[in-house]
Amino acid sequence: MTKHFRSASNGLKFAALALAIAGAGSAQAATANASSTSTVVAPINISKTADLSFGSFAAGAAPGSVTVSPNNTRGVSGGVVAMGGTATAAQFNVTGEAGSGYVVTLGGSTELTSGGNTMAFTPVSDFTASSIVTGNVTTGTLTGGAQTIYVGGVLSVAANQAAGEYTGTVTATVEYQ
Numbered sequence: 217m218t219k220h221f222r223s224a225s226n227g228l229k230f231a232a233l234a235l236a237i238a239g240a241g242s243a244q245a246a247t248a249n250a251s252s253t254s255t256v257v258a259p260i261n262i263s264k265t266a267d268l269s270f271g272s273f274a275a276g277a278a279p280g281s282v283t284v285s286p287n288n289t290r291g292v293s294g295g296v297v298a299m300g301g302t303a304t305a306a307q308f309n310v311t312g313e314a315g316s317g318y319v320v321t322l323g324g325s326t327e328l329t330s331g332g333n334t335m336a337f338t339p340v341s342d343f344t345a346s347s348i349v350t351g352n353v354t355t356g357t358l359t360g361g362a363q364t365i366y367v368g369g370v371l372s373v374a375a376n377q378a379a380g381e382y383t384g385t386v387t388a389t390v391e392y393q
Contacts, residue, residue: 260312271301275377286342286366306367308388314361325384336372
């Protein structure tokens with residue numbers, strides 16, 4: 217029985233040694249935690265507040281154009297004669313996270329149509345409702361969380377353009393950059 221007792225005694229010594237080694241290893245470990253945060257900003261939105269209108273005009277024997285500036289000023293050239301009606305630039309209000317930059321993409325119709333008749337349309341846009349007649353804004357900044365885009369354009373009128381009510385669309389798309 218003595219041998220059996222020694223064997224059990226040696227088993228206890230090995231178990232104690234294993235615990236001591238395991239305990240010594242954990243004394244070397246250290247742990248730290250870091251916080252994790254995230255902020256979801258307000259989505260960017262756009263709404264139309266005014267439609268683009270070139271007003272009324274007459275086509276002459278020579279081709280010409282009708283231009284509406286972002287500040288609602290209308291001009292005619294070539295064989296076009298301005299008639300009644302109010303010229304207005306389209307207006308889009310953009311809202312979102314204050315101070316954030318965004319990209320502007322203008323699209324929609326490249327022509328205004330009336331039945332089978334068409335007139336080519338080229339947009340002109342600005343943030344300040346200026347009197348420009350060429351160019352488009354491509355980026356903006358939401359100062360105070362808002363900005364307005366004004367869209368006018370140039371309408372190419374053919375010689376003796378057919379009478380009618382011509383329609384099309386102006387689309388403004390915005391996304392954070």
